[in-house]
Structures are given as structure tokens and as C-alpha cells.
Amino acid sequence: MNKIFGIALLALTLSACSSTGDKAAVEDRTGGTTGTATQAGDGKPAGNGTETTGLGAEGVKGSAIDGGKFAGDPRKDPASPLSKRSVYFDYDSFVVKEEYNPALEAHAAYLVSKRDARVVLQGNTDERGSREYNLALGQKRAEAVRKALAVLGVTDAQLEAVSFGEEKPRDEADNEAAYAENRRVDVVYGDE
Amino acid sequence: MLRAVFLFPLFFLALLSAPFAAHAAMEIEVVGGAANRIAIALLPFAAAQNQPAPALQQIVGDDLKRSGQFSLLETHGMAPPDLALVGIGDWRSKGAEAVVAGQVTALSGGRFEVKFRLLDAVKQTQLAGYSYTITAGQWRATAHQIADIIYEKLTGSRGAFASRIAYVQKQGKRYELKVADADGQNPRTVVRSGEPLISPAFSPDGTSLVYVSFEDKKPIVYVQSLRDGGRRKAAAFKGSNSAPAWAPDGRRLAVVLTRDQASQIYLINVDGSGLTRLTQGGNIDTEPVFSQDGQTVYFTSDRGGSPQIYRVAASGGEPKRLSFGGSYNVSPTLSPDGRYLAYIGRDGGRFRVVLQDLANGQTRVLTDSARDESPSFAPNSQSVLYATVQGGRGVLGTVSLDGKTRARLSEPGVDAREPDWGP
Structure with missing residues (x-):
């Protein structure tokens, strides 16, 4: 199996190279962004009487290849704000706190760039009180996050706010720390 | 548009006809x-x-x-x-x-x-x-x-011993919607799921149950026949679908939908047609229940800043607030004789069953527990069934309207919740 896969990979790489012409390609496997991987010098003075001279366009030029199936998913990169999926709320509150703005802005940018992407915003509450009223409270929180994303340009068709109320607690303990963990909206993508 | 779908009923038929003699009773x-x-x-x-x-x-x-x-x-x-x-x-x-x-x-x-x-x-x-x-x-x-x-x-009052109750039993991550005799015996499972089930309610003639299932990763309202186990989605709109209640004619439901963003009460025919919105505004309106004559809908709303009980004409109009004691009154239910409203009131962190006389507005706390939920009157209006927590586990309780007689229905090792007392 590994041999077959290796051959297939080699073939893929070769065909990719041939598409960029005769010059050697510089591969960028780190992600889906494209750009020029090698920059030529520009001959500008570096200051302090020293002059630098550019060598012109002698260096090889390459263009990056889209990572294709090898591209990492930015939503799963722990360094990306897109990996932040939970918005926590204070007791009896539906206000999205400012600390979540960077994450929500990143999700909105992702959704604006991918109009076929869908997210479900799942509202949750702690276990105290009526199940149906808690379902409505969770909905109010999910709705607050939905509105924040809509303001940032995400279309209605991409968003659905739903509630689990107190029915699917992440922490099943009966204490304040568990209650706080469960007062939450999760951002869940349709393709995950 | 509502997507009313008849789901494969044979699975549930098999469930209903399976032998349940081995099941422990309460x-x-x-x-x-x-x-x-x-x-x-x-x-x-x-x-x-x-x-x-x-x-x-x-x-x-x-x-x-x-x-x-x-x-x-x-x-x-x-x-x-x-x-x-x-x-x-x-x-x-x-x-x-x-x-x-x-x-x-x-x-x-x-x-x-x-x-x-x-x-x-x-x-x-x-x-x-x-x-x-x-x-x-x-x-x-x-x-x-x-x-x-x-x-x-x-x-001089009708008996209610030959009636049935429905409730949800949770064991680990397994949920079962059960129908049992009013004494908790003879339990039969009508739905099994790996996802939560809430808010079951008997149809007025006792032949069907409406309930909310989370099996599709969001709350959806189902109506299921108790005769053959066949079921259909009664409300599966964008957003959440929950809190179903039968109209006394058995042909319409009140449901809570979020399709217009806030949780609002709608009326819909059981076959999924004729959707109309009953309440208006951007606040929470939920837990609807019809009066016996079908003319009035009682519900929970936070429109006044805290959850309280309101009523509104089933034809629409301006809601009227009915509960005033405390900052948390939820889950209204009406006695079949039309005399009483029962609901859950929070007082000093305790959630207990409150009885309110509809004629004069006087209230009485019926229970002395702390985590009561989901009250439901006996068909003879003489007692209230509710869920509570005892020893960290969900159990069912009944209490007489004078609060003097209480019974606990429990099964070792399992959690019981969300009871409804049917005909």
C-alpha cells in the first residue's frame, strides 16, 4: 500500500512541477495561500553609506502550490482564532463578552470567504430550572452569537442558531464550575 | 415550509410489541x-x-x-x-x-x-x-x-387510578420515553434514543404522544401513535422546535419555534399545516398550555424582566401576567376542572410546586423539596405529578392539592424526569 501511495505522490508532484514550466518549483505545503516563494533583491540603499546591489532576476522564481488534500484546515490549527469554538456567558446573561471578538471576527471572515460553509450555533445552559425555559435561554445565547456573526457579513443561509438547553452538559457535575462550563455557545461547522 | 415526514414505523412497532415483563417497575x-x-x-x-x-x-x-x-x-x-x-x-x-x-x-x-x-x-x-x-x-x-x-x-370525585403517565428515563447516555400505569407499574418503552428526549404530552384522547427529540442534533417535535408506534415530525423548522402542547380538540398543537429568531409560541395543525404565530416580541415566550375550552393559552415569558406566568387568548391579543411572587415562575399547567394553575416557583434557591387558585389568585406551595420540575395534574384534578431530585437522582412525585399527601415513584439506579399525567 505504501509503495503505491508513494508512487501516486511522486506522480502528483511531477505533474505539479510540469505545470509551472521548466524552472524548479518551490513547494509550500504549509497551507492554501499562494504567493511568490522567492523574492529578488530590489537594489534599494540600506542606509549608512552602504549600498547594496541587487542581482536582478537571476534567481529562480516559483509559485506556491495549493496544499490540496495535504493542506491543513485553519479551523483546526490551535494557533488560529478559528480553533476557538466556545463562547462562555455569565449567569443569566446573553451578552457576548468582548474577549470573544477576535475569534468571532475570524469565524466571520472564514464564512465570508467560503459562502458554501455553514455553521450551527449550539446554545447551552446550566441545569438549574425548567428544561423548556433553559432551552429558550440557550437559544437566546445562540441567537446573540448568530447576530454577532451576521453583523460581520455572514449570510442568514450560512447560520442556524439552535439550543440544547440543559440537556447536553459538557460537565455533568453539580457545582458552580460545572455550571459555568455549561453556560456556553459552541460554533459547529456543517462539514465537521 | 414544514417538512412533515412519516418515518419508518416498523422499528417502533417492534419496540411496542417487544416483551417488557423483565422491566423493573417503580x-x-x-x-x-x-x-x-x-x-x-x-x-x-x-x-x-x-x-x-x-x-x-x-x-x-x-x-x-x-x-x-x-x-x-x-x-x-x-x-x-x-x-x-x-x-x-x-x-x-x-x-x-x-x-x-x-x-x-x-x-x-x-x-x-x-x-x-x-x-x-x-x-x-x-x-x-x-x-x-x-x-x-x-x-x-x-x-x-x-x-x-x-x-x-x-x-364524590372521579378516580384517576386507571389513567396512565408518560415520563423519560435516563440511564447513562440512554434515554427511554415510557408509558406506565398511574402507579408507575406496567412500564412500556415507546421511544429509545441515545440523545435527549423531553416534554412528552398525551393527546386528549390518550392515543398519541407529542415530544421533543434531539436525535437530529437539534430539538424537533414529533407526534407518535401509541397504537402502532408510527410517528411524524410535527415541527422541524430552522432553529429550535420545542414545548409542544395539545389543543383540547386534539387537532392542533401549540409549539415554540425560533424560526423568527426569538423563542415564540405558534399554533399548528397536527398534520403540519396552518402555522400561525400566537405571541409577538423579542423576548422568551415558551411552555404554552391550553385551557380546557381551548380559548386561552397559558405560558412562561421573560417579557417583564424575569420569567413569569402569563395568559393570552388563543386567537391572539395582549398577554396578561398571572404570577407575581418571586423572580422565577415557570412551567404552568392547568387542572382539567379549570379551577387551578400549578407551576414551579423559585424561592431562596429552591424550586417547588406552587398551586394558584384562578378565581382569586391565591397561591400555596405544595411541596417541600428543592428541585421540582414539570408539574402535571391528574385527570381528576385532585393531585399533581412532578419531577424532583432525591439523593442526587431524578424521581417522580405526586402531591394532593392540600399538600398533605405525597407519594414518590422511583426505580433504583435510574433517573426519571419529564412526567405527564394522561387520560
Whole structure:
């Protein structure tokens, strides 16, 4: 199996190279962004009487290849704000706190760039009180996050706010720390 | 548009017809009782060979005791030799106000004849006498019917022992929607799921259940036939679909939808047609319940800043607030006789069952527990079924309207919640 896969990979790489012409390609496997991987010098003075001279366009030029199936998913990169999926709320509150703005802005940018992407915003509450009223409270929180994303340009068709109320607690303990963990909206993508 | 889909009913058919004899039933614990209880001599019924257990007078006696309205005299286990030879005078001298005697006779084909008489010990006259021909499978139902007759003749109110309850049982990550006799016995599973099930409610004729299932990763309202297990989605709109309630005609439902963003109450036909929005605004409106005449809908709303009970005409209009004590009153339910509203009120961190007289607005706290939820009246309006927590586990409870008699229905090792008392 590994041999077959290796051959297939080699073939893929070769065909990719041939598409960029005769010059050697510089591969960028780190992600889906494209750009020029090698920059030529520009001959500008570096200051302090020293002059630098550019060598012109002698260096090889390459263009990056889209990572294709090898591209990492930015939503799963722990360094990306897109990996932040939970918005926590204070007791009896539906206000999205400012600390979540960077994450929500990143999700909105992702959704604006991918109009076929869908997210479900799942509202949750702690276990105290009526199940149906808690379902409505969770909905109010999910709705607050939905509105924040809509303001940032995400279309209605991409968003659905739903509630689990107190029915699917992440922490099943009966204490304040568990209650706080469960007062939450999760951002869940349709393709995950 | 509503996507009403008939789902494959055979799976549920199989569930319904599966043998449930192995299922453990609930244990009952009764606390308290009315101040003036009716003293009854419930004599052992003359038994037939191979009759089912427990004996009929045992089931009848447990029913009567659970109501808190009766005290049962010690009868020393002796059945009278003949129904015509019951010594009423002896029982009268021991303080009995009524005497019940009966007999069971084995018939061919595994059937039984059950006869019983209810006698007034003071007037020495018969108040009721019935004969039934039954199968072994109708044993408990017959006992509940006898208890209903005794209850009605002696208290003047209809009995509710032959009615059924629905509730959700949680064991680990498994959820089962169950239908049982009003005493928690004879439980049968009608839905099994790995995702939460909430808010079951019997249709007015008792042939269907409406409930909310999370099996599709969001709350969706289903209506399911108890006869064949077939079910359909009654409300599956964008967003959340929950809090279903039957109109008294059994043809319409009130549901809570978030398709227009806020949780709002809508009316919809059971077949999914005729959707109309009942409440307006951007606040939470939920937990609708119809009045017996179908003209009014009671519900929970946070429009005044905290969750309180309101009512609105089923044709729409301006809602009127009904609850004023405390900052958290939720889950309204109406007595079938139209006299009372019951709901859950929070007071000092405790959630308890509150009874409110609709005529004068006076309230009374019925329970002394701390985590009560989901109240539901008995079909005879004499008691309230609710969920509570005991020893960290969900159990069901009933309480009489004077708060003096309480019963707990629980099964070791499992969580019971979301009860509804049906016809």
C-alpha cells in the first residue's frame, strides 16, 4: 500500500512541477495561500553609506502550490482564532463578552470567504430550572452569537442558531464550575 | 415550509410489541394523608387458582392509600365465604364507613371472573357492585377500575387510578420515553434514543404522544401513535422546535419555534399545516398550555424582566401576567376542572410546586423539596405529578392539592424526569 501511495505522490508532484514550466518549483505545503516563494533583491540603499546591489532576476522564481488534500484546515490549527469554538456567558446573561471578538471576527471572515460553509450555533445552559425555559435561554445565547456573526457579513443561509438547553452538559457535575462550563455557545461547522 | 415526514414505523412497532415483563417497575412510597380519612375495610378477595399476583385487593389498597383520602382497616387476611355473607355490622363496630368484598373465579381459556361489592357500613346498603370477565393481562387495569369506582362513590370525585403517565428515563447516555400505569407499574418503552428526549404530552384522547427529540442534533417535535408506534415530525423548522402542547380538540398543537429568531409560541395543525404565530416580541415566550375550552393559552415569558406566568387568548391579543411572587415562575399547567394553575416557583434557591387558585389568585406551595420540575395534574384534578431530585437522582412525585399527601415513584439506579399525567 505504501509503495503505491508513494508512487501516486511522486506522480502528483511531477505533474505539479510540469505545470509551472521548466524552472524548479518551490513547494509550500504549509497551507492554501499562494504567493511568490522567492523574492529578488530590489537594489534599494540600506542606509549608512552602504549600498547594496541587487542581482536582478537571476534567481529562480516559483509559485506556491495549493496544499490540496495535504493542506491543513485553519479551523483546526490551535494557533488560529478559528480553533476557538466556545463562547462562555455569565449567569443569566446573553451578552457576548468582548474577549470573544477576535475569534468571532475570524469565524466571520472564514464564512465570508467560503459562502458554501455553514455553521450551527449550539446554545447551552446550566441545569438549574425548567428544561423548556433553559432551552429558550440557550437559544437566546445562540441567537446573540448568530447576530454577532451576521453583523460581520455572514449570510442568514450560512447560520442556524439552535439550543440544547440543559440537556447536553459538557460537565455533568453539580457545582458552580460545572455550571459555568455549561453556560456556553459552541460554533459547529456543517462539514465537521 | 414544514417538512412533515412519516418515518419508518416498523422499528417502533417492534419496540411496542417487544416483551417488557423483565422491566423493573417503580417503587412507591407514601407520606402523610388527609386530616379526615375515610375508613374502609377492604376484605381479601376470594382467590382463584393460578390468578396473577399481587392480589387485586393489594393493588386496590395501594391505589386508595396513595390518594391519602382513605385509611384501611386491618382485615387479618380472611376472605368472606360468600359476597352475600359479608358481616357489615362487625366492620361498622370496628369503625369502618365502607366495606369492600370481592371474589375471583377461574374461567376456561385462562380468563377470570372478578366480582366486587362496595357497601355502605352505616346504611348497610350496596353503593356499587360490578362483575368483569378478564384476561390475566387485564388484571392490574381491573384493579385500578375497582379503585376508581370506590374513590368516586366515597369522595364524590372521579378516580384517576386507571389513567396512565408518560415520563423519560435516563440511564447513562440512554434515554427511554415510557408509558406506565398511574402507579408507575406496567412500564412500556415507546421511544429509545441515545440523545435527549423531553416534554412528552398525551393527546386528549390518550392515543398519541407529542415530544421533543434531539436525535437530529437539534430539538424537533414529533407526534407518535401509541397504537402502532408510527410517528411524524410535527415541527422541524430552522432553529429550535420545542414545548409542544395539545389543543383540547386534539387537532392542533401549540409549539415554540425560533424560526423568527426569538423563542415564540405558534399554533399548528397536527398534520403540519396552518402555522400561525400566537405571541409577538423579542423576548422568551415558551411552555404554552391550553385551557380546557381551548380559548386561552397559558405560558412562561421573560417579557417583564424575569420569567413569569402569563395568559393570552388563543386567537391572539395582549398577554396578561398571572404570577407575581418571586423572580422565577415557570412551567404552568392547568387542572382539567379549570379551577387551578400549578407551576414551579423559585424561592431562596429552591424550586417547588406552587398551586394558584384562578378565581382569586391565591397561591400555596405544595411541596417541600428543592428541585421540582414539570408539574402535571391528574385527570381528576385532585393531585399533581412532578419531577424532583432525591439523593442526587431524578424521581417522580405526586402531591394532593392540600399538600398533605405525597407519594414518590422511583426505580433504583435510574433517573426519571419529564412526567405527564394522561387520560
